Amino acid sequence: MxxxxxxxxxxxxxxxxxxxxxxxxxxxxxxxxxxxxxxxxxxxxxxxxxxxxxxxxxxxxxxxxxxxxxxxxxxxxxxxxxxxxxxxxxxxxxxxxxxxxxxxxxxxxxxAYLYEELKAACPLRDEIIGEGFDMMIMRELTGGLYFGARETSIENGIRKAVDTLVYNEEEIRRIAVKGFEIARKRRGKVCSVDKANVLDSSRLWRAVVEEVAKDYPDVELSHMLVDNCAMQLVRDPAQFDVILTENMFGDILSDEASMVTGSxxxxxxxxxxxxxxxxxxxxxxxxxxxxxxxxxxxxxxxxxxxxxxxxxxxxxxxxxxxxxxxxxxxxxxxxxxxxxxxxxxxxxxxxxxxxxxxxx
Known part of the structure; x- marks a missing residue:
């Protein structure tokens, strides 16, 4: 068929x-x-x-x-x-x-995969590239800051704008499941990226991802704050297998990751x-x-x-x-x-x- x-x-x-x-x-x-x-x-x-x-x-x-x-x-x-x-x-x-x-x-x-034959196009130094890298950015695409309530207003003559970052546990759980399933088809590692030291949405994100991880004992889970992840992508990209993250962080990190491939x-x-x-x-x-x-x-x-x-x-x-x-x-x-x-x-x-x- x-x-x-x-x-x-x-x-x-x-x-x-x-x-x-x-x-x-x-x-x-x-x-x-x-x-x-x-x-x-x-x-x-x-x-x-x-x-x-x-x-x-x-x-x-x-x-x-x-x-x-x-x-x-x-x-x-x-x-x-x-x-x-x-x-x-x-x-x-x-x-x-x-x-x-x-x-x-x-x-x-x-x-984001670096082909040996295209290393010259990568903006990173050879000692950083090493044997190359092969990662998957897993971005939640329909929730978060881009889809939350937003408003622009004037208060006491001063312009004010509000964008709302909202996630519920089911939205997080379904993207986490996808991330772990895809890691099983790759090298069995998930790095969940958030801003849990500041944001409530990220603290919920981390908690739900840890719950999902219990169903995937064969997959290694780690957590990383988004600012550190942005740095690590240009410091040691080979450490990553699957990067699992929310909408805005994924938008930024996926563009950064694509840039280091060179094409x-x-x-x-x-x-x-x-x-x-x-x-x-x-x-x-x-x-x-x-x-x-x-x-x-x-x-x-x-x-x-x-x-x-x-x-x-x-x-x-x-x-x-x-x-x-x-x-x-x-x-x-x-x-x-x-x-x-x-x-x-x-x-x-x-x-x-x-x-x-x-x-x-």
Missing amino acids: AHKIAVIPGDGIGPEIVAEACKVLDAAAAKFGFELEYTKLLMGGASIDVNGVPLTDETIAQAKASEAVLMGSIGGDANTSSWYKLEPQLRPEAGLLKIRKALNLFANLRP IGMLSSASLNETKFGLYEPSHGSAPDIAEKGIANPIATILSAAMMLRYSLDLDEAANAIEAAVRQVLKEGYRTGDIMSEGCTRVGTVQMGDLIAARV
Whole structure:
């Protein structure tokens, strides 16, 4: 029986990089004996052009009927595209926020992995990089400061703004469970990051995470204050396996972690709900300036597809094969323009997809 995958090519370079990811997925399916059934959906600017809105209810329903969603990049050039003359709720990115809410995607996964062949792009010194690093930032995506009550007012002629940081124990528990489950698929270590020396929300966070940890005796749990974690990411990134944290801290730390890898074109991501369902997409944008030129780097999307196999379909062996294929292609010296270095062979989007698919 075929696994049902919703595919949202998106805008800009999205259709190009998604096509290469599907090519690599098909190679993995042929090798490991499973089937994938793709349903192509419109979202973002592509949906605006056809439907007048960035996301339709029909698209949401079709996404929900699938086992996972593989998505390219959404959006265009805000300075030139007609999409950005529309009201904010009708612009491409509004579709992304809406689908995350509709699918209850509360757990955001951002891996940060340093490839041996790309060490020169890392801004950290060689003695800090050492043998490299491989971490997963696990960010709670639908609660906390970004979703709490907010108000701007004037009191006695002075402007005042209030943002409320709220978490309940169930919101914390479900992201913690995801964190521990994913640690089991990795190296079995969770570092929970909070600000428990100051914030009540963080003290609750730490207490609930410790309760969840009792169900995972095979996973090592540690705690770290967020300011120390920010420092440790540039001091010794190799110490981390899974970093589990709340929304705002995760927003900041995931960007810091991605920076130390040296190339955003390599960064995959996933957003999961309480089941195995997830939405998988590259961390980079739609890059409309290079769309349809055949030069975009498809690796982030290909690695996102590998995450889909691992976390939504439990096809770990196939996911491992795709990740190994990416490493092999880089080891052989093939590069797209964004990661090109002296002595390497420059290839385009389709060529990179072909090379990786051939090595799965």
